[in-house]
Amino acid sequence: MTTVLVLNAGFEPMHRVSLQHAVKMLLRGVAEVHEADEDSMFGPFPRPRVLRLVRYVKMAWKYRRTGRMVFSREGVKVRDGYRCVYCGKPGDTIDHVVPQSRGGATSWTNCVTACRRCNQCKADRSLAELGWTLRVKPAEPASLPRLALAV
Ligand SMILES: [Zn+2]
Structure with missing residues (x-):
């Protein structure tokens, strides 16, 4: 679509x-x-x-009381600029760097944006097994202006 x-x-x-x-x-x-x-x-x-x-909309992402940003899949895609972290092409799926089947967490530091092709290709394997590298180390976004710059 x-x-x-x-x-x-x-x-x-x-x-x-x-x-x-x-x-x-x-x-x-x-x-x-x-x-x-x-x-x-x-x-x-x-x-x-x-x-x-036309009008500015405040992002609905939530910060915890500690000032940390609550994880969201959409937030991961925005952080990564809707680009696959593996091949750089437009991406719309979320990949767990350490697969969930191996105890990988659903978190800012373990989730990245991936295109369908890379996501399917990677499946349940680790980066070391595939010889793949991340273009950018996934991190918790600190603030929205930094997010905007990262795109
Ligand atoms: Zn890709």
Whole structure:
């Protein structure tokens, strides 16, 4: 399915929506086209690839009382810029670096964004077994501005 990336008004990537949902957002006037496929039309619009919200929306990610950010799968994708950490192509799945079957935690430091191909290829193996390396060591995002810069 074709999805459209939604950017916050400050250009931070937020999440992906379906093309139908993206067009509804345009019709409601809550977002504008940031990047589009000019050669193909979807209804009255050039087919959008990236939308930008008209008004700034505060990210719904939560901080614990300790100031640490609560883990979220969407947050991992935003942190990694929706790119596969293994091959650098667009990615939309979450991979456990140390597989869950081997006790790997669902956490900021063990979860990364991966494309379907790499995720399937990696399966339940460790990086050492595959000879793969991480382009960036996964870490808990410290703050949203740093996230925006990392993309
Ligand atoms: Zn990949």
